[in-house]
Amino acid sequence: MVSGGALLTQLLNGLTVGMVYVLLAAGLSIIFGVMDVINFAHGEFYALGAYFAVSIVGVLGGAGVGFWVALVAAPVIVGVVGGFVERITIRPLYGRNPLYHILLTFGLVLVFADLIELAWGTQPQAFSVPPSLAGTIGVAGFEYSLYNYFVILAGGVIALATWYALTETRVGIIIRGGAQDRGMVRALGIDIDRYYTLVFAFGCVLAAFAGIVLGAKQQVAPGMGNDIIIAAFVVVVLGGLGSFRGAVLGGLLIGIVQTVTQTYVPALSGVTVYVLMLGVLLFKPQGLFGNPEWQNHGDEGGDLLTGGGDGFLDDRTRRLVGAGVVALLFLAPFGIGVLYSSYLPNSLILNILVWALFALSLDFVMGYAGLVSLGHVLFYGIGAYATVMMAIYVTPVFWVGLLAGILLSLAIAWVVGHLSIRVSGVYFSMITLGFAQLAFKGISKFQETGGTDGLYTGYDATYGFGIGEVGQVNLLGDIELFYFVVLALVVGSYLLARQMMRAPFGSVLQAIRESEDRAEFLGYDTTAYKRRAFMISGGLAGLAGGLATINSFGVGPSFLFWLKSGEVIVMTLLGGMGTLYGPMLGAGAFLGLKEILLVGGETVGGPVGHLLEQWQGILGTIFVVFVIYVPEGLVSLPDTLRARFTAGGGGGGESTSEPDVEVSD
Structure with a gap:
């Protein structure tokens, strides 16, 4: 039989984890609700917050001063990084299909994951809870962690302050207006793009804060962003993409369900939350709270851009090239011991x-x-x-x-x-x-x-x-x-x-x-x-x-890890989707370049070799460039370059034309 004290402890543990999910999911929801951006790199900003905190605490240390400085400074630094990322990578995609943001942020995941390893190494690191928040506190004979109380209280205050800022302040009114009709806000003389940068940066600040408060309770390690981002998306999708209320209630619900399941039904640990999400979506496909509170557009923006159907080769040439490639692949094993x-x-x-x-x-x-x-x-x-x-x-x-x-x-x-x-x-x-x-x-x-x-x-x-x-x-x-x-x-x-x-x-x-x-x-x-x-x-x-x-x-x-889906999406877009052979070319380019970078890293050695070994980051950067500038892939690269340099810009042909950002809503 479960005692009342044990059950209360688990509920509070669930609220603690849930509040971390709230902070993460609130940032995701605000970004999507206002900007139509699904940010898969959100987990990397969460990890960046924790790693910057490790560095700040390592420098300042002493009596918990470093923790409090990190709790303020690290989210601000991550927010600045997020704002810079929005300006140079995400802003050029406004007006395109929102799914391009998913593709882009997959590339950013690869970039940030390798940058973190390059800056902080691959070994787990840690920083401790400040002495002022250590230990337990008793209420009516019930002892519980003071730090967990702090996480619950701080998360709740930040969530309420965020809601107030979005609904009651002038900045919030402008942001909500931009979510409803960007063109109209621009017609009023307001540079809505700057507010979009602010929204994205603020979402990153929330993620960084979550990374710090949870990082103080456990190790800070590479991959920690991948470990939590899917759970955060479960929260967002369960509550309703872009719904702030859904993010808050969904985060608390998932935190409690996850904690109670791990304690009392460990056989279902890690499974229950996905069953819950799928159960809700199958009956309410847009989540518990439906569409974002402030959006009015609800369409999918522009189209997905394919590789121009037949790519840049005519049928006969393509057949000859294909037959030649197959012949070379067939003969490749006969060069073993002679050529390689x-x-x-x-x-x-x-x-x-x-x-x-x-x-x-x-x-x-x-x-x-x-x-x-x-x-x-x-x-x-x-x-x-x-x-x-x-x-x-x-x-x-x-x-x-x-x-x-x-x-x-x-x-x-x-x-x-x-x-x-x-x-x-x-x-x-x-x-x-x-x-x-x-x-x-x-x-x-x-x-x-x-x-x-x-x-x-x-x-x-x-x-x-x-x-x-x-x-x-x-x-x-x-x-x-x-x-x-x-x-x-x-x-x-x-x-x-x-x-x-x-x-x-x-x-x-x-x-x-x-x-x-x-x-x-x-x-x-x-x-x-x-x-x-x-x-x-x-x-x-x-x-x-x-x-x-x-x-x-x-x-x-x-074999079932979600990042494999991301990698195959990278290959498909890199080669040129909608052509069948383009994605196969993309797979060869992706894995071939990976091999070149790995071999180059082993051959060159030293700092340059170490940099080359960060193959995921290099490939992620290439992919980001392709999503922004060559969305039709390698098969359309000649046409894209010809159009860009001979016609003064634009994409690779008629199919790359994008709707104007002002009317994308």
């Missing part, structure tokens, strides 16, 4: 082929149906686990496991698509992310899936029909049969996808991407078409996941 080691084809090229297939699967729905799936890693991971588990528990025949992974991914994609495609835009992205996180948290709890350790078996699977083992059978020296199997499956998948997109089915998908209302007017069941596309896309991702497990000799929860 077996690492190039049997590791690097294999990895590129698998990720190229994964990117192709995402392009099927993002590039052709306009659906940005932030949870596409779900199908990749499901295909991987199904393939390995079939080999372990049922039969070692490779094809059986791979087919099981594809079929299971198809089935789950049908279910997820049936439930999520009722909504569009940002809400669709968040629901798919919720399903992926539910699987990520849940799959590590079962012994059959290997728990948190995964299933690393050495992979002794066979091809069947008397043909030997997948990872060990060689045709000529170090040339592995598996290489040619993967190449054939990837090329075959591309040809199948291309044929489907050239069929009437693909034409309808592209019509839906351009204007779903017009497609519906012509009599097409757009929801059914999108579900079919989503299902096929899930099957292709499952195939990629199954192949990845054989290449890596096992599977683990990392």
Whole structure:
């Protein structure tokens, strides 16, 4: 039986965690409610606050003075950084589809994560609670942490002050007016862009404050932003994207549910909050409190920009180039021992082929149906686990496991698509992310899936029909049969996808991407078409996941980590979505540049080599540049450059034209 004191302790612990979520989610909600920006880099500003506090406390130290100075100075520094980021990266995207902000901030996550490691190292650090807040305090015989009381009180005061500033002050009136009608505010002679910078910076200040108060209770470590940002998005989506009230109530609710579950039902720890979020969204797709309190526009802004359909090559040239690339890939293993080691084809090229297939699967729905799936890693991971588990528990025949992974991914994609495609835009992205996180948290709890350790078996699977083992059978020296199997499956998948997109089915998908209302007017069941596309896309991702497990000799929860969805989105946009081959090119460019940077770092050594090893930050910077200036990807780069330098600006052709920011609302 649970005592009253123990239950009260857990409720207060939940309020403490919940107040941290409130601070994070309030910043996210304000930024989205006013600016239409979904900021996935918000967790990195949270981490920056904690790290700046570590530095300030390390310099000042002494009797808790450093903590109090850090609590004021660090959020201000992070706010300045946030304002600078808004001006140079986010401001150029106003007027585009809000989903571009998701893509951009994915790139910023990679940049800030590496900058933090470069500045503070990879080892966890810590700073202590000041002596004035240490210990416990008794109320009516109940003893509880004084610092936790401080977090609850400080968070509550900041939330109330933020609400008052937004609703009762002149600055708040201007910000709300800009959220309603930016053009009208500009017509009054007000530079609304400066207020947008202020809003973004203030959201970063709230995140930094949350990072400091929680950082004093636990270690400050790289990746801490990734650990908490998804929970913050659960809060925001649960309460309603952009709703300040929803952020406050959702944060407190999630904090309490999470803490109570961890204490009394540990088997459901980490799963309950996602079940709660999905349950709410399936019945109220826009969250508990619906649309932002101050927004009036509610549209999706501009369109997603594709790679110009056929890219910059004509059909005949593209076919010749494609055939040449496939021929070179086929011949690559025969250069082992002569031109290079077996690492190039049997590791690097294999990895590129698998990720190229994964990117192709995402392009099927993002590039052709306009659906940005932030949870596409779900199908990749499901295909991987199904393939390995079939080999372990049922039969070692490779094809059986791979087919099981594809079929299971198809089935789950049908279910997820049936439930999520009722909504569009940002809400669709968040629901798919919720399903992926539910699987990520849940799959590590079962012994059959290997728990948190995964299933690393050495992979002794066979091809069947008397043909030997997948990872060990060689045709000529170090040339592995598996290489040619993967190449054939990837090329075959591309040809199948291309044929489907050239069929009437693909034409309808592209019509839906351009204007779903017009497609519906012509009599097409757009929801059914999108579900079919989503299902096929899930099957292709499952195939990629199954192949990845054989290449890596096992599977683990990392196959379902949400950042993999971010990486494949980076590849898809980098290459040029809406072209099928563009995302595959993007996968090659992403992984190839990563390899060059890693090898360069090992070769050069010293400070320059150490800088090159921060490959995620360099790739993130390149991606940010592409989102802003070359949103149609590598396949349209020549046209984009030609238009920019010969016509005095603009994007790569007619499809890159953006609606004026003043009328985007």
